[in-house]
Amino acid sequence: MITLHHLNNSRSQRIIWLLEELKVDFVIEYHKRDLKTYLAEDSLKKVHALGKSPVIYDDQTDMTIAESGTIIEYLVHTYGQHLKPELGTAAYWQYQYWMHFSEGSLMPPMVMNLVLTKMKESPMPFFVKPIARKIGDQIIKQFSGPNIKRSLEFIEDHLSNNMWFCGDQFTGADVQMSFPLEASASTGILKDFPNTLAFVKRVHALPAYKAALEKGGEYAYA
Numbered sequence: 033m034i035t036l037h038h039l040n041n042s043r044s045q046r047i048i049w050l051l052e053e054l055k056v057d058f059v060i061e062y063h064k065r066d067l068k069t070y071l072a073e074d075s076l077k078k079v080h081a082l083g084k085s086p087v088i089y090d091d092q093t094d095m096t097i098a099e100s101g102t103i104i105e106y107l108v109h110t111y112g113q114h115l116k117p118e119l120g121t122a123a124y125w126q127y128q129y130w131m132h133f134s135e136g137s138l139m140p141p142m143v144m145n146l147v148l149t150k151m152k153e154s155p156m157p158f159f160v161k162p163i164a165r166k167i168g169d170q171i172i173k174q175f176s177g178p179n180i181k182r183s184l185e186f187i188e189d190h191l192s193n194n195m196w197f198c199g200d201q202f203t204g205a206d207v208q209m210s211f212p213l214e215a216s217a218s219t220g221i222l223k224d225f226p227n228t229l230a231f232v233k234r235v236h237a238l239p240a241y242k243a244a245l246e247k248g249g250e251y252a253y254a
């Protein structure tokens with residue numbers, strides 16, 4: 033039995049979806065975000081030193097595993113080899129590429145945008161506010177914004193020729209890529225990226241995805 037340590041409105045929603053796709057037995061332990069800081073409550077630190085979600089525990093192997101990419105690789109390797117291309121093929125390296133790209137290249141500028149936007153809105157002495165705003169706007173304009181746009185153009189181009197990230201085969205890489213893309217969709221930016229938006233809609237129409245939404249609770253990106 034797998035235990036998933038889940039946080040509301042977070043990346044761990046995609047792990048519930050994968051568990052549903054794999055039809056393995058699992059239970060969810062729910063953790064909550066602090067309403068003010070948006071950080072996870074301390075209960076997650078008892079599960080893993082970094083106190084972040086997702087984390088899974090598998091009692092078959094007595095292993096605790098953190099980091100979405102590792103969790104997806106572990107679950108696919110252990111319970112659903114059909115969700116990854118054959119080792120060593122071109123499709124397999126595509127799979128590896130998108131598995132890493134999601135958290136390694138796409139998420140960092142997205143998180144930066146989120147933090148800077150929150151910083152601009154947070155309370156501070158009135159005389160600091162215009163300076164903080166200007167710095168935040170400049171970083172978004174010159175760094176995170178253009179990086180996100182370039183990545184989305186790249187993804188759009190890939191999805192204009194591919195139904196899923198590894199071509200015709202639905203894989204764990206689609207699960208890993210779903211979170212940043214549905215988070216992007218929720219901001220409206222994907223109106224300029226029709227193939228990427230179509231991918232998100234395809235994901236949202238899957239029965240296992242819908243079942244996962246019912247189990248996960250609060251989720252702002254679907």
Ligand SMILES: N[C@@H](CCC(=O)N[C@@H](CS)C(=O)NCC(=O)O)C(=O)O
Pocket residue numbers: 039041042043044070071072073083084085086098099100101135
């Ligand atoms: N790269 C990690 C990121 C983990 C992460 O930052 N999770 C967020 C939820 S989306 C979290 O736990 N935030 C709460 C906190 O940092 O206290 C992964 O993909 O698992």
